[in-house]
Amino acid sequence: MQEASLAVVLISNGPGELTTWVRPIAENLHRSILMRPRARISPIDLRLVLVPCPNGTGKEAEAARQWNQFEQITPAQHFWDLLLRPQRYGSWPHQGIVVFLGGDQFWSVLLSVRLGYRHLTYAEWVARWPRWNDRIAAMSANVKDQLPARFQQRCTVVGDLMADLSYHARAEAPLPPGNWVALLPGSKRAKLCVGVPFLLETADRLAALQPECRFLLPVAPTTSIKELERFVGLSNPIAADYDSEIAKFKPSEPNQPWGRFITRAGTVIHLQEEHPAHGALSQCDLALTTVGANTAELGALGVPMIVIVPTQHLAVMQAWDGWIGLLARLPGLRWCIGLLLSAWRLRRHGLMAWPNISAGRMVVPERMGAISPQEIADEANCWLKSPERLKGMREDLQSLRGQPGAVSALVKEVRGLLPKALGSFKDL
Numbered sequence: 556m557q558e559a560s561l562a563v564v565l566i567s568n569g570p571g572e573l574t575t576w577v578r579p580i581a582e583n584l585h586r587s588i589l590m591r592p593r594a595r596i597s598p599i600d601l602r603l604v605l606v607p608c609p610n611g612t613g614k615e616a617e618a619a620r621q622w623n624q625f626e627q628i629t630p631a632q633h634f635w636d637l638l639l640r641p642q643r644y645g646s647w648p649h650q651g652i653v654v655f656l657g658g659d660q661f662w663s664v665l666l667s668v669r670l671g672y673r674h675l676t677y678a679e680w681v682a683r684w685p686r687w688n689d690r691i692a693a694m695s696a697n698v699k700d701q702l703p704a705r706f707q708q709r710c711t712v713v714g715d716l717m718a719d720l721s722y723h724a725r726a727e728a729p730l731p732p733g734n735w736v737a738l739l740p741g742s743k744r745a746k747l748c749v750g751v752p753f754l755l756e757t758a759d760r761l762a763a764l765q766p767e768c769r770f771l772l773p774v775a776p777t778t779s780i781k782e783l784e785r786f787v788g789l790s791n792p793i794a795a796d797y798d799s800e801i802a803k804f805k806p807s808e809p810n811q812p813w814g815r816f817i818t819r820a821g822t823v824i825h826l827q828e829e830h831p832a833h834g835a836l837s838q839c840d841l842a843l844t845t846v847g848a849n850t851a852e853l854g855a856l857g858v859p860m861i862v863i864v865p866t867q868h869l870a871v872m873q874a875w876d877g878w879i880g881l882l883a884r885l886p887g888l889r890w891c892i893g894l895l896l897s898a899w900r901l902r903r904h905g906l907m908a909w910p911n912i913s914a915g916r917m918v919v920p921e922r923m924g925a926i927s928p929q930e931i932a933d934e935a936n937c938w939l940k941s942p943e944r945l946k947g948m949r950e951d952l953q954s955l956r957g958q959p960g961a962v963s964a965l966v967k968e969v970r971g972l973l974p975k976a977l978g979s980f981k982d983l
Contacts, residue, residue: 559591559600559626562651563969566666568608568631570742570777571848572657573615574831575855576677576716577603580656581624583966588973592626599973600648604666605631606658610847612743618776618830634662638669652972654965660684673972677716677965685709689972692965711968714961717855720833730838733769734939736761737836737858738824739844740783742775748793749868750845751786753928756799757843759820760932765939770824771839772816773832780804780814780826793868797928840945841938843931850919851909855956859938859948862908863931864923910955918951 563584567577581601584590589597603625605615616630629637629644637644651672655663660676664687667674673689676682678698682691685706692713693699699710738758740750758770774780787794787801800819807814816824827835833856836842842853842860853860910918922931938945 558646559648560598560650561974562600562602562648563590564602564604564651564653564666564672565656566604566606566653566658566663567656568606568658569610569848570612570615570618570775571852573619574776575720575848575852576656578622578831579716579719579962580965581622583962584969585624587966588970592623600626602627604629604634604637606634606662607631608658610743612777614777638665641670650974652969654969675968675972682710690968692968713964713968715957716961716965717851718957719959719962720852720855730835731769733767734765735769735771735839736935737839737842738770738772739842739849741845741847742777746845746847747778747783747786748791749865751783752791752794752797752799753863753865754843755787755818755824756797756928757931758824759799759818759822760929761935762820762822764932764936770822771827771835772824773827773836776830780828841935843935846907854910854952857949857953857956859945859952860919861931861934862919862921863926864907864921865926866923867925910952913955918955919948
């Protein structure tokens with residue numbers, strides 16, 4: 556097969572960015588431009604490079620391979636070697652475009668310079684290296700306004716990529732009757748070891764208050780059902796602090812598309828393994844979630860939520876971003892440093908859920924501290940008994956979301972960077 560003459564390289568880091576940014580962009584690129592691997596005769600490759608990030612799980616490459624979107628995927632652990640010796644990772648076309656979609660913007664700058672490719676940054680809050688960007692796709696006008704005047708002409712406001720989630724969320728069928736509560740314990744080990752046992756007990760206690768409740772747990776692409784089971788077992792010492800246990804697992808059946816956990820108390824937890832789970836999530840009445848990118852995802856879908864951070868487990872909640880997260884993981888120091896840094900961040904940053912950060916006010920409740928499953932179950936019960944309050948929260952979230960169309964607008968920017976020699980592929 557003839558080698559590609561151009562590569563479009565998407566740069567990303569963690570599971571949240573992969574699901575909500577990378578996958579929609581990749582799908583749109585394939586629809587808009589004839590690209591490999593879907594179009595075998597195309598002169599354009601679509602590739603994915605994952606960059607080092609404390610928010611990563613190490614399983615992002617494996618999850619992305621299942622989408623069959625990329626001609627080549629480079630895992631985060633090989634990023635530095637890729638920079639030094641790109642020839643070890645296959646043939647790289649002489650022309651290309653690097654598109655930043657998560658992580659540290661500097662890593663994408665380095666890769667574009669190393670490969671001699673053009674560079675496009677999707678800037679959610681700030682464009683840090685405008686001098687090195689051929690184009691900047693901004694989430695809002697505020698990002699453009701922050702740029703020095705000489706670089707603003709490089710910037711186009713495309714909108715919030717998350718806003719497209721609700722537009723494309725299509726459930727195969729309506730959820731069965733009942734008050735559906737989504738459980739999102741996280742996608743990284745540091746969060747799962749706390750979130751899984753905490754939320755399972757919360758579900759048991761909420762089911763006792765409202766027997767008609769139904770529970771949906773979307774299984775993150777970077778974890779598995781077997782791994783979730785282990786977080787409630789003896790291998791997770793935190794599980795001993797909670798009463799709930801998984802009594803059995805029932806796999807999916809012809810008349811029941813989801814697998815199910817049955818807790819010792821008899822609560823049924825439906826497991827959504829298909830990715831993304833936006834269609835089912837968008838129909839849930841309420842979500843109980845850890846802090847992180849999932850709060851942005853839920854907000855974009857307009858799903859009311861309670862965000863929980865049980866600080867009695869700060870010693871293991873080292874899933875923070877940036878260099879302090881790396882520092883907190885140093886052998887021998889991680890318990891002490893992780894505890895101090897996590898406590899400092901909680902004290903200094905009052906708003907932790909993305910909808911609240913975006914609005915600059917408390918749109919969804921955040922519950923931090925030595926909270927218990929019973930407290931969260933009681934609060935969830937109050938919300939479910941107040942449909943008008945839930946409707947108000949949903950409307951607030953929808954008002955923050957913005958209009959869909961950012962994915963198509965960003966892809967248009969990519970198309971604009973294609974060399975003129977490939978112009979015939981820009982209009983397909």
